[in-house]
Amino acid sequence: xxxxxxxxxxxxxxxxxxxxxxxxxxxxxxxxxxxxxxxxxxxxxxxxxxxxxxxxxxxxxxxxxxxxxxxxxxxxxxxxxxxxxxxxxxxxxxxxxxxxxxxxxxxxxxxxxxxxxxxxxxxxxxxxxxxxxxxxxxxxxxxxxxxxxxxxxxxxxxxxxxxxxxxxxxxxxxxxxxxxxxxxxxxxxxxxxxxxxxxxxxxxxxxxxxxxxxxxxxxxxxxxxxxxxxxxxxxxxxxxxx
Amino acid sequence: xxxxxxxxxxxxxxxxxxxxxxxxxxxxxxxxxxxxxxxxxxxxxxxxxxxxxxxxxxxxxxxxxxxxxxxxxxxxxxxxxxxxxxxxxxxxxxxxxxxxxxxxxxxxxxxxxxxxxxxxxxxxxxxxxxxxxxxxxxxxxxxxxxxxxxxxxxxxxxxxxxxxxxxxxxxxxxxxxxxxxxxxxxxxxxxxxxxxxxxxxxxxxxxxxxxxxxxxxxxxxxxxxxxxxxxxxxxxxxxxxxxx
Ligand SMILES: Nc1ncnc2c1ncn2[C@@H]1O[C@H](COP(=O)(O)OP(=O)(O)OP(=O)(O)O)[C@@H](O)[C@H]1O
Ligand SMILES: [Mg+2]
Numbered sequence: 001x002x003x004x005x006x007x008x009x010x011x012x013x014x015x016x017x018x019x020x021x022x023x024x025x026x027x028x029x030x031x032x033x034x035x036x037x038x039x040x041x042x043x044x045x046x047x048x049x050x051x052x053x054x055x056x057x058x059x060x061x062x063x064x065x066x067x068x069x070x071x072x073x074x075x076x077x078x079x080x081x082x083x084x085x086x087x088x089x090x091x092x093x094x095x096x097x098x099x100x101x102x103x104x105x106x107x108x109x110x111x112x113x114x115x116x117x118x119x120x121x122x123x124x125x126x127x128x129x130x131x132x133x134x135x136x137x138x139x140x141x142x143x144x145x146x147x148x149x150x151x152x153x154x155x156x157x158x159x160x161x162x163x164x165x166x167x168x169x170x171x172x173x174x175x176x177x178x179x180x181x182x183x184x185x186x187x188x189x190x191x192x193x194x195x196x197x198x199x200x201x202x203x204x205x206x207x208x209x210x211x212x213x214x215x216x217x218x219x220x221x222x223x224x225x226x227x228x229x230x231x232x233x234x235x236x237x238x239x240x241x242x
Numbered sequence: 243x244x245x246x247x248x249x250x251x252x253x254x255x256x257x258x259x260x261x262x263x264x265x266x267x268x269x270x271x272x273x274x275x276x277x278x279x280x281x282x283x284x285x286x287x288x289x290x291x292x293x294x295x296x297x298x299x300x301x302x303x304x305x306x307x308x309x310x311x312x313x314x315x316x317x318x319x320x321x322x323x324x325x326x327x328x329x330x331x332x333x334x335x336x337x338x339x340x341x342x343x344x345x346x347x348x349x350x351x352x353x354x355x356x357x358x359x360x361x362x363x364x365x366x367x368x369x370x371x372x373x374x375x376x377x378x379x380x381x382x383x384x385x386x387x388x389x390x391x392x393x394x395x396x397x398x399x400x401x402x403x404x405x406x407x408x409x410x411x412x413x414x415x416x417x418x419x420x421x422x423x424x425x426x427x428x429x430x431x432x433x434x435x436x437x438x439x440x441x442x443x444x445x446x447x448x449x450x451x452x453x454x455x456x457x458x459x460x461x462x463x464x465x466x467x468x469x470x471x472x473x474x475x476x477x478x479x480x481x482x483x484x485x486x
Contacts, residue, residue, distance in 0.1 A: 053381060081382065081383070084381075086374075100379075101383055104385075149381075
């Protein structure tokens with residue numbers, strides 16, 4: 001399997017506050033990798049580091065063999081897309097929101113139109129193109145942001161709690177799309193989630209974060225049956241209160 | 243004649259002047275719109291790039307510039323008038339322009355007055371755009387330039403409000419343009435109501451002179467037009483504020 005990310009000894013502090021430390025990890029092309037861990041442990045921060053939105057305090061990050069990724073941020077970020085936990089919406093139509101990533105890539109109008117309509121259909125928002133995005137419901141807004149994040153077919157999709165605001169039917173729908181994107185396009189998917197059931201349904205591999213450290217990285221099967229760290233077992237079985 | 247009669251007569255005559263499109267009053271209105279409109283256009287062309295640069299770039303003296311703009315927000319118009327006047331008198335540094343008592347001088351004075359206003363309000367509007375919008379641009383593959391453009395777009399209604407605030411202020415201003423423009427009109431026969439044509443006479447400066455001359459109906463007519471203009475600008479500004 002080909003490596004997409006290799007991170008070594010990665011750490012992040014905000015002022016004196018050490019949020020993440022000593023993170024070592026490889027993420028492979030085409031896998032669905034999931035970070036699990038209690039609230040406030042640093043899942044969002046780690047995704048932001050992987051997106052190069054945030055600079056690490058220590059350690060190195062190699063993206064697709066490029067150990068200068070951080071310095072060539074603009075080019076590297078073009079291959080990624082991140083969906084925030086609470087997506088920001090541009091104050092314009094749904095169409096313009098979803099089209100944004102294509103417009104800045106100078107895709108021609110006809111193609112944009114087709115791709116946006118496809119992406120909206122995928123997330124179940126067909127026909128909402130003209131609606132003002134700020135008038136969407138919470139769940140619709142989240143699905144629109146999802147369409148906006150996938151419309152330009154990034155190599156890696158970073159999803160921060162992508163189904164947190166959704167009802168079960170839409171959760172199933174988004175999970176289907178995630179699987180489909182990976183299976184059909186080979187997109188690498190990195191997901192942060194509290195939701196153990198979701199991780200069980202989606203993940204190939206799982207990393208468990210606790211107290212700012214990655215205590216275990218393992219296949220889903222191993223993690224859920226024979227985790228090698230006792231704390232992983234405790235977390236998965238709900239014995240760590242969060 | 244009682245005070246009430248005097249007022250009623252004045253108002254009736256004022257409406258006659260307005261609806262008959264009295265040339266003197268129309269020319270004054272024209273000068274007001276021309277001067278304030280041009281000053282607002284030039285101030286906007288300065289203020290928006292300035293707000294943009296201050297918001298998105300780091301440079302030496304930025305804090306001093308912001309302080310200057312904040313000071314400019316509270317400048318007394320008569321002071322600006324005096325300052326511009328001293329610059330443009332024949333012996334002043336801008337004397338070669340030869341613009342004393344012209345519309346150009348009035349535009350310059352109003353430009354100095356409202357550029358800080360438009361810049362200041364635009365800056366606040368840009369600052370109010372959530373940081374998450376900028377980060378969203380980056381995560382979707384945008385550059386710093388894309389982020390700046392997206393921020394401007396998000397702040398657009400606030401910026402339009404800023405421009406309209408500048409226009410409203412310019413239309414209502416009297417002190418500065420009185421000093422540098424001189425309130426000049428080619429007058430008709432002395433004592434005849436509504437005769438002559440404005441050179442540098444605006445709605446506000448005309449109201450001061452017509453009132454002191456005792457021509458109350460002309461003053462009321464000018465006042466009605468001024469209020470209608472300022473009110474429409476405010477209604478428009480309100481509309482854009484609500485769109486935000
Ligand atoms: N810019 C920042 N400045 C200071 N502290 C920060 C900053 N960003 C994050 N933190 C802190 O870092 C820690 C980890 O935050 P993070 O958002 O990564 O957690 P999380 O695992 O995503 O939590 P949740 O599951 O609740 O979303 C928190 O304690 C948070 O307060
Ligand atoms: Mg989070």
